[in-house]
Amino acid sequence: MLFEEAMQAEQAAVWRDFLSLQCALFSPGEIEVLKELGLAHDRGPLLDLGCGNGAYALRLRQRFPRLEILGADSSTALLRDFSDDIKASGIGGIRVMRWAAGQEPPPAEVGGCRSALLSVFLQHVAVPLDILAALRQALPAQARVFIIEEDDGLCVADPPCPPLDRLLRVWNERHCGTRTFGRRVPGLARQAGLRVDDVRVCAHSTVRLGAEALFGYFKATLPLLLDERPGGLGRGQAIELARDLDRYVAEHGPRCCVIFPRMVVSATVP
Numbered sequence: 001m002l003f004e005e006a007m008q009a010e011q012a013a014v015w016r017d018f019l020s021l022q023c024a025l026f027s028p029g030e031i032e033v034l035k036e037l038g039l040a041h042d043r044g045p046l047l048d049l050g051c052g053n054g055a056y057a058l059r060l061r062q063r064f065p066r067l068e069i070l071g072a073d074s075s076t077a078l079l080r081d082f083s084d085d086i087k088a089s090g091i092g093g094i095r096v097m098r099w100a101a102g103q104e105p106p107p108a109e110v111g112g113c114r115s116a117l118l119s120v121f122l123q124h125v126a127v128p129l130d131i132l133a134a135l136r137q138a139l140p141a142q143a144r145v146f147i148i149e150e151d152d153g154l155c156v157a158d159p160p161c162p163p164l165d166r167l168l169r170v171w172n173e174r175h176c177g178t179r180t181f182g183r184r185v186p187g188l189a190r191q192a193g194l195r196v197d198d199v200r201v202c203a204h205s206t207v208r209l210g211a212e213a214l215f216g217y218f219k220a221t222l223p224l225l226l227d228e229r230p231g232g233l234g235r236g237q238a239i240e241l242a243r244d245l246d247r248y249v250a251e252h253g254p255r256c257c258v259i260f261p262r263m264v265v266s267a268t269v270p
């Protein structure tokens with residue numbers, strides 16, 4: 001199911017809260033990886049494509065106060081939230097624009113950007129290769145492109161955590177069709193004519209974040225997975241799954257090691 005359909009099917013507010021929680025947990029580690037990979041504040045504006053409610057962009061701007069950001073998204077509802085948060089936070093240097101990438105040509109503003117961030121965006125679009133190819137054409141030479149994606153195939157748990165395996169399987173069926181998208185990104189970027197410079201695995205873990213926090217995130221995905229159709233995850237099953245996740249944390253929390261990785265790919269427009 002594409003993101004737009006999912007947004008309409010579920011309450012937009014649930015998605016907004018989820019994006020904010022996801023960003024609060026994962027962006028601090030990832031932003032340091034982006035910095036190591038060469039995200040610089042002095043190279044002109046960064047295009048944050050698929051910026052959503054802007055949680056990531058606001059954190060980036062707080063970390064790099066001189067980094068100008070142009071947020072772009074197809075969802076007017078999320079862009080409205082983003083604009084409200086920009087005003088409420090008093091943080092400057094961020095602009096937003098509506099762009100349904102892949103359906104509309106890149107706006108002229110994209111040509112003025114010196115880098116682009118695509119965070120958990122490509123897995124949600126119908127033809128990611130076309131969007132990467134359009135960006136490669138629209139961005140200036142030597143612009144940097146940073147892509148963050150999930151790859152649950154790299155997810156590990158000790159002791160094993162069957163409810164987490166189940167949750168990841170349900171997410172895969174309900175949303176993206178593939179939760180091992182991360183490893184496809186370097187190949188797609190190359191096919192689109194980008195030079196792929198590096199790939200990092202950002203290992204978000206119970207060790208760093210704490211079992212309560214990481215499992216809190218897993219549980220926050222449950223409302224987005226509800227599906228009352230035959231074979232889907234019903235409300236009762238979701239409650240049971242949440243209980244099983246809680247049981248795992250109660251039993252193994254202090255000594256478990258669960259790693260939920262996200263991949264960070266850096267590329268350059270030749």
Ligand SMILES: C[S@@+](CC[C@H](N)C(=O)[O-])C[C@H]1O[C@@H](n2cnc3c(N)ncnc32)[C@H](O)[C@@H]1O
Nearest residue numbers: 003050051052056073074075099100101119120
């Ligand atoms: C999972 S959210 C990621 C939000 C944000 N980048 C983050 O990491 O928190 C995916 C975003 O992509 C946007 N999106 C989906 N298809 C799009 C398209 N064709 N053009 C622009 N944005 C799109 C959605 O509206 C949504 O905000």
